Amino acid sequence: MAEKSGYKKTYPISWEQLHRDSKALAWRLLSLDYFKGIIAITRGGLVPAAIVARELDIHLVDTVCISSYDWKDKKGEPDILKPFVGDGEGYLLIDDLVDTGRTAQIVKKMIPKAHFATVYAKPAGRPLVETYITEVSQDTWILFPWDSESQFVQPMATHR
Numbered sequence: 001m002a003e004k005s006g007y008k009k010t011y012p013i014s015w016e017q018l019h020r021d022s023k024a025l026a027w028r029l030l031s032l033d034y035f036k037g038i039i040a041i042t043r044g045g046l047v048p049a050a051i052v053a054r055e056l057d058i059h060l061v062d063t064v065c066i067s068s069y070d071w072k073d074k075k076g077e078p079d080i081l082k083p084f085v086g087d088g089e090g091y092l093l094i095d096d097l098v099d100t101g102r103t104a105q106i107v108k109k110m111i112p113k114a115h116f117a118t119v120y121a122k123p124a125g126r127p128l129v130e131t132y133i134t135e136v137s138q139d140t141w142i143l144f145p146w147d148s149e150s151q152f153v154q155p156m157a158t159h160r
Contacts, residue, residue, distance in 0.1 A: 007141035015145045018096075021119045022048040025133050026055030029092065029117060032131075036090040039064055039114060041107060042082075044096035044144065048119050052094055064093075064110065066103055078106055088114025097142055098132070101125030 013021075025048065029035075037060035040049035046063070053061050065082035088111035097120040098104050104125050108116060117131040122138045136142060 006139075008139040009137065010141045010143055011136055012143040012148065013145060018047065018119070018145060019051060021133050022051035023055055025094075025117060025119055025131065026052045028131055028133065029115075030056065032115065034090075035092040035115070036060060037062060037092070039084050039088065039091050039093045039111065041066065041093065041095040041103065045094045045118075047146070048096050049094040052092070052117075056092075058092070062091075064107055066106060078103060080106070080110075084111050087112055091115070092117060094118070096120065096144065098122065098125030098129050101128045104128040 029052065035056065035058060038049050038053050038058050040046050040061060040063050042063050042065045049061060053059070062084060063082060064084040065080070067079040067081060091111070091114040093107065093111060093114040093116045095103070095107075095116075095118045098118045099122050101124055104116065105128065108128060115131065116129050118129050119132065120134050120136055120142055121129050121132040122136055122140075124138055126132065126135065
């Protein structure tokens, strides 16, 4: 899939790695001011938001729901399915990934005072994020655990 969609590399993330990286994000956020709640950007931000909420002992979790692209071809205009009411003051805005920054721009305009944090960041969207854990190259497709199943793959050396 990575080659078909213009990506040169694929970076598979396991459930365990996502949990570790989300917990690392929580650890980094722990040193910041107190957050009264979390806003998860659906759908990718739901799992990291749940982990961060647990680690920071935050019980108020809301969502902003945006359908930003068709997973097959990354086309189409973003569709706001559920907005967040308010400016985000005192809230932590969580997503799994900032890629091109298109969704991030929309959400930051909608909720300007929330602290925006992602687990993974690509160079094009990274300036929009205040806190992140891992940077990956723009030409890498991140394969999240909810988009894949475990299966046998040939060793890399056999693909030369």
